[in-house]
Amino acid sequence: MPGLEVDYEKFLKRVHEETENPEWNIENHPARKILSRYPQGFGNWVGYLENLLLLKEGGYPFEKNDLNLIEWKALALMEKYHNRQRPFCKI
Numbered sequence: 001m002p003g004l005e006v007d008y009e010k011f012l013k014r015v016h017e018e019t020e021n022p023e024w025n026i027e028n029h030p031a032r033k034i035l036s037r038y039p040q041g042f043g044n045w046v047g048y049l050e051n052l053l054l055l056k057e058g059g060y061p062f063e064k065n066d067l068n069l070i071e072w073k074a075l076a077l078m079e080k081y082h083n084r085q086r087p088f089c090k091i
Contacts, residue, residue, distance in 0.1 A: 053078050 035043040052075055056062060067075065 049074050049078055053082065 035046065049071070052062075052067070052071070056075065056079070
């Protein structure tokens with residue numbers, strides 16, 4: 001992809017750490033500190049929203065009534081956060 005620059009060493013190290021050692025991923029996931037302060041249901045809801053975000057980024061044609069107002073707002077916040085958290089590539 002033209003214009004895509006990736007720090008492959010950092011990226012591959014991170015992928016290896018996350019896939020070869022799931023315990024490492026569980027202990028070091030950035031959301032762990034936040035989610036540990038909330039009930040399990042909140043973590044499940046965040047996971048649900050992350051799945052929706054992936055569908056949205058993949059081009060899934062959501063309609064305005066597919067989600068409630070809180071879900072749309074939470075999805076917008078997550079999208080804003082995810083767009084700032086792209087350390088491995090520059091476009």
